[in-house]
Amino acid sequence: MIVIRNETAPDIPAREILLDRALPGRHLKTCEKLRRGRSPADGLAFSAWQGARLAGTVRLWHVEAGSAGDALLLGPIGVLPECQGLGIGTLLMDHALAQASAMGHRAVILVGDAPYYERFGFSPAPTASLTLPGPFERDRFLGLELVAGTLAGAIGMVKAGKRLDAGDDRRRAALIEFRQAA
Numbered sequence: 001m002i003v004i005r006n007e008t009a010p011d012i013p014a015r016e017i018l019l020d021r022a023l024p025g026r027h028l029k030t031c032e033k034l035r036r037g038r039s040p041a042d043g044l045a046f047s048a049w050q051g052a053r054l055a056g057t058v059r060l061w062h063v064e065a066g067s068a069g070d071a072l073l074l075g076p077i078g079v080l081p082e083c084q085g086l087g088i089g090t091l092l093m094d095h096a097l098a099q100a101s102a103m104g105h106r107a108v109i110l111v112g113d114a115p116y117y118e119r120f121g122f123s124p125a126p127t128a129s130l131t132l133p134g135p136f137e138r139d140r141f142l143g144l145e146l147v148a149g150t151l152a153g154a155i156g157m158v159k160a161g162k163r164l165d166a167g168d169d170r171r172r173a174a175l176i177e178f179r180q181a182a
């Protein structure tokens with residue numbers, strides 16, 4: 001059975017290992033510039049547990065989506081390679097989007113494979129006149145309006161949002177592992 005919970009600090013070492021396996025090269029992505037040194041939006045980081053094993057992770061982040069203003073950036077989402085195709089990604093996406101909507105957020109953007117994300121309502125149309133602070137493939141830059149019309153006519157650069165933090169997950173993971181071993 002899979003259980004989705006809010007991410008907590010002790011999840012971070014396992015999350016780092018999971019993402020290194022599911023998404024090698026993730027630190028080089030343009031979206032990482034919008035996340036680096038920041039914390040996810042409050043209440044919008046989730047872990048999927050299969051018993052005692054962390055099987056999946058997803059986070060959402062505050063961004064400014066050009067002229068549309070406040071929005072969320074989704075990512076990374078990752079599922080352990082041996083657990084992929086079991087519906088865990090779908091559980092994480094459905095839960096994350098439902099929570100974001102319940103919390104009053106109005107739009108979500110991401111960069112990813114359209115054939116996967118379109119089943120959750122994402123498409124390239126809402127982000128067509130937005131740009132990111134680095135290289136990206138236009139057909140993988142997708143948006144979803146949680147409130148209809150939020151991204152209508154949105155134009156300009158996506159910038160990191162207001163939530164600041166000194167977070168570096170690789171350092172935090174090493175610290176948590178050190179404390180657990182002590």
Ligand SMILES: CC(C)(COP(=O)(O)OP(=O)(O)OC[C@H]1O[C@@H](n2cnc3c(N)ncnc32)[C@H](O)[C@@H]1OP(=O)(O)O)[C@@H](O)C(=O)NCCC(=O)NCCS
Binds near residue numbers: 086089111
């Ligand atoms: C993408 C990912 C999060 C999906 O999670 P998951 O638990 O494997 O997905 P689910 O079991 O919920 O859904 C499986 C369905 O998604 C499809 N799917 C999975 N990855 C896909 C992709 N990259 N593109 C298109 N479809 C994809 C499967 O073919 C399957 O389709 P079906 O329902 O028609 O059979 C996970 O596979 C993962 O971490 N992959 C490695 C990273 C990656 O490839 N990211 C690319 C997306 S940006």
